[in-house]
Amino acid sequence: MTRASPNPASTLPRPDPVVACQGLTKVFKDFWMRDRARAVDNLTFEVRPREVFGLLGPNGSGKSTTIKLLLGLLKPTSGRIAVFGKPPTDVATKKRIGYLPEESYLYPFLNARETLDYYGKLFELDSKVRRRRVDELLEMVGLASAQFRVVREYSKGMQRRIGIAQALINDPDFLILDEPTTGLDPIGTRQIKDLILELGRRGKTILLSSHLLADVEDVVDRMVILYGGRTRAEGSCEDLLESSTRTAVEADTLDDATVAEIDRVIRARSGGAKAIVKVSRPRQTLEELFLKIVEQARAERLETSGAQHGGATASFLRGEPEGDALIGHLVRAADEPPLTPVAPPLPAPAAPAGPDASIIESLTSGGPPDNGAPPAPRPAAAAPAHKPQKKLDTREVDLSVIDSLVERDADAPATPPERPA
Amino acid sequence: MTKLRLFFGAADRLQQSTAFKIVASIVLLVAAIGAIAAYSIAATAPGALAPGDRAPAATTPAAPPAAAPAQPESEQERIQRSAREAGQRILQDIIDRRSSPANVAVGMAMLAALALVVVWLGLGLTYLALIAGAVVVVTPLWLLGLEGPAQLVLGVIALTASFTAIMQGLRLLLSGSYPVLAIARNMLAEAVRMKVSLIFLVILIFGLAALPLLLDPENPLRYRVQTFLSYGVGGSYWIIATLTVFFCVASVAFEQRDKQIWQTMTKPVAPWQYLAGKWLGGAALSAALMVVCAAGVFLFTEYLRRQPAFGEQPGIVSVENMSADRKILETQVLAARRAVGFELPLSMQDPEFTAWAGLYIEDGRKIDPDFAGDAASLDKVVTDLYKGWQQAYRTISPGESRVYVFKGLGEAKRRNQPITLKFRVDAGGNMPDQLYRITFEASGILILPPREVTLGPTQTLDLYPTLITDEGELVLGVHNGALEPIADGWLMRPNPEHVSFPADGLEVYFPAGTYQANFFRVALILWIKLAFLAMLAVTAATFLSFPVASLVAFSTFVIAEGTGYLSNALEYYHAADAAGQIEYWKIPVRAVGLVITWMFKNYASLQPTTRLVDGRLLDWGHFAWGIGVLTVWTGALFGAGIVIFRRRELATYSGQ
Secondary structure, three states: OEOOOOOOOOOOOOOOOOEEEEEEEEEEEOOOOOEEEEEEEEEEEEEOOOOEEEEEOOOOOOHHHHHHHHOOOOOOOEEEEEEOOEOOOOOHHHHHEEEEOOOOOOOOOOEHHHHHHHHHHHOOOOHHHHHHHHHHHHHHOOOHHHOOOEHHHOOHHHHHHHHHHHHHOOOOOEEEEEOOOOOOOHHHHHHHHHHHHHHHHOOOEEEEEEOOHHHHHHHOOEEEEEEOOEEEEEEEHHHHHOOOOOOOOOOOOOOHHHHHHHHHHHHHHOOOOOOOOOOOOOOOOHHHHHHHHHHHHHHOOOOOOOOOOOOOOOOOOOOOOOHHHHHHHHHHHHHOOOOOOOOOOOOOOOOOOOOOHHHHHHHHOOOOOOOOOOOOOOHHHOOOOOOOEOOOOHHHOOHHHHHHHHHHOOOOOOOOOOOOO | OHHHHHHHHHHHHHHOOHHHHHHHHHHHHHHHHHHHHHHHHHHHOOOOOOHHHHOHHHHOOOOOOOOOOOOOOOHHHHHHHHHHHHHHHHHHHHHHHHOOOHHHHHHHHHHHHHHHHHHHOOOHHHHHHHHHHHHHHHHHHHHOOOHHHHHHHHHHHHHHHHHHHHHHHHHHHOOOOOHHHHHHHHHHHHHHHOHHHHHHHHHHHHHHHHHHHHOOOOOOHHHHHHHHHHHHHHHHHHHHHHHHHHHHHHHHHHHHHOOHHHHHHOOOOOHHHHHHHHHHHHHHHHHHHHHHHHHHHHHHHHHHHOOOOOOOOOOOOOOOOOOHHHHHHHHHHOOEEEEEEEOOOOOOOOHHHHHHHHHHHHHHHHHOOOOOOOHHHHHHHHHHHHHHHHHHHOEEOOOOEEEEEEOOOHHHHHHOOOEEEEEEOEOOOOOOOOEEEEEEEEOOEEEEEEEEEEOOOEEEEEEOHHHOOOOOOEEEEEEOEEEEEEOOEEEEEEOOOOEEOOOOOEEEEEEEEOHHHHHHHHHHHHHHHHHHHHHHHHHHHHHOOHHHHHHHHHHHHHHHHOHHHHHHHHHOOOOEOOOOOEOOOHHHHHHHHHHHHHHHHHHHHHOHHHHHHOOEOOOHHHHHHHHHHHHHHHHHHHHHHHHHHHHOOOOOOOOO
């Protein structure tokens, strides 16, 4: 998982925010123009370019209202909003925005293909581009085999998948996802998370609204927590979540003696001030168990009339050239030698949502899983300098403790893992 | 069910593929060329039936009158003969067009062209299925002697096929990658897949297909044609208008209620594009339906036209043996005639009338000093006085006569074709068993014998255009009674009571265009009205919920259509009563009525269906004026809709 904390020490000029809200207030009034609900109250925040920004809060905290204000679906009672430096009603700006509402409000009489085609036309996409993107998105959300069924026959989860696809049809620079995982099964949820991460790696700006904290925690760089329409907390995940008084170590199963030995070492090195507080056996999460079962069923080719397993992220969302541009590139490559060194092969599509997908992906791309560099980014996507895979930050751990334990452990592998730099 | 749908889906994708279209086109072309060649060989082979054999009287020129005058005809007689022959030529042309053998080959070629269009619209298999369905359903009905239901099924299938093709054509036209077109195309999909519009479509198609079954074959042909035109065009228009109003309102209002609009308006779609797309979708749907209905009505009218008229033998129609029923049908119903009313010698502003009115009011004030004391009372008194004078001018006492002058008939004289005097006589209680005798006199020539007229119904009298003066005037004298020649002059046998003509009860009609062009203009005007209604419905739904917006839009439509009646009613509706007492509550009611009349007077004055049924011309000037006015209104509504829509908050409080 990635995390990109802004670098306050940077001397580069700070880029214009994608979203800037200042003193934003929205009061809903009744028929007699009396105040009925203050949904958003003096809200000020910024969403910076190429970050995944979380909008958190319980039901009724003002998340969706804030999003509707950003999209021009509501008008603020007071305060200012700018999206890409323009008012929310600016039509041209909307070409750069993808929006997934809290529920998928689709035309029930259209089928999945017609739905995506319709939204593609609203973006004035050329028919070839549209056709290719529709194909890829249907494949990506696992609805290729159900594409000719009308949407009214879809389950809620399938409708959600179409909703997600329509939000991506224009390859948006700024993606607004309002409760994106609502109605999705764990696989779909996992896929959404992977998608957000992938888009984040490509330098897209994402505003994610959710009250499912686990979803948000895994993917966002910064967040604001709302309650009663007001900001209660704001900052990066590390800032808000990290405990400075605890260290967790995960290893293969240890016997009591080994644990006691570790405890002894800790006590010895800290002069008795520190000790193991808790020893537990990690449980497999329900999500991991569920994913494993479904993967197994698919491997056995059991039939389902619902959504299929989602495919790889659409190539246009991975930044690959589209249609004619791709063909043109290939033709040029065949006719003349390239003037610039050939770019390394693009990373393999996101692996099917399994627990180790990110590791497999980083292995296939030839780089270490946590080297921080996004795999073969397009120039536009190269800006995020550091989005390391989420893992234990070894710089903050006393490595000698672990080393000493490893050397003494009789069950240790013959070749100990390389010490992190 | 799902498998069946998938099968149809697969078949649809097949018929839309280019390979299928190419193969089907080749098959069609080969079949069409073969059929035309076979027909040509058969038609030109020795012993083939000559076209003239079918209706010899129709193709031979009209024989000269048996009792031709021996002495040289006078100039007046020559002109009259020339006009008579011109009238015969019109009828002869009509008969000739019906029996031309070239029509068969042209028809085959047109059918082949239509089939190619259908194939390239991606409907080849759909049409094959429709034809197969028609054969399977209609054949047993026909064999069982159930011709009515068989015709109904055929009509439904034909109308459905036409509608499908036109809708497919519209989908292709609107397939561009542009928000307005995308939204419009989406509406077309909605129209054929949602219940709110499907119900109307089914009613329309079944209604129109069933209409021929309601025609009484015992009625004269002209009445059957008029009835069919009236219900076919007028009825279809009302159904389509109702559909347009409800469908456009539903499309915009439900999209806001069900929040699909969130996903549309968060895309790069400007408010004007959204509204224009919705309007275009509604207008395109109404255009498709109007074309289907107009084509259906036109073609079935042509079919009816070929049926025997009252008193005719099937298959034999010539100028000589043409029945009065057919003659009226061809010259007064399936025609485009201009109507001219007589001139009133006095207007309300005429000094003679104002002086007379002044004297009347002065006399009234001698009795009652408050008589016509305020502006409203004065206006009513003067208006009533003028109406009374008009009524008196249209009334003739028993045994008396009056002269009416019709102006602006220069075109009728130039065309040198028979003109028609249309009149309606009222007398007493218009007892149906009473016959009055009226003697007409045109430009000094008595038209004898006197006409026996029934009271109430409209009747006609053919006149020669030679009766029109070089200034384009026709001077018509009307005698309330029968003038009969006697040895030393004329004897007047008066009718028992006064006779009068209603306001439009005495008019001269003359041919001023073709029925086909008139039909086209009428259909186009009706569609322009529907497009206006579509915009009205879309604008109403931008800020009102479905029930309220439907009520507002439909009420406006009904009021606009009824403005003619409202205008007539307002002539008799005044705040002041006969005694000059003012009922104040009537003042705002009348004011509202006057505003509505002013707003929709142009809309109401078009009267396209009435004109078509009466064989009256909707001339290009009137047509252009109507289009201009409706376009301005539509544009004004569009502007208002944009302003309202931009100010609207499309989302609502989530907690609501």
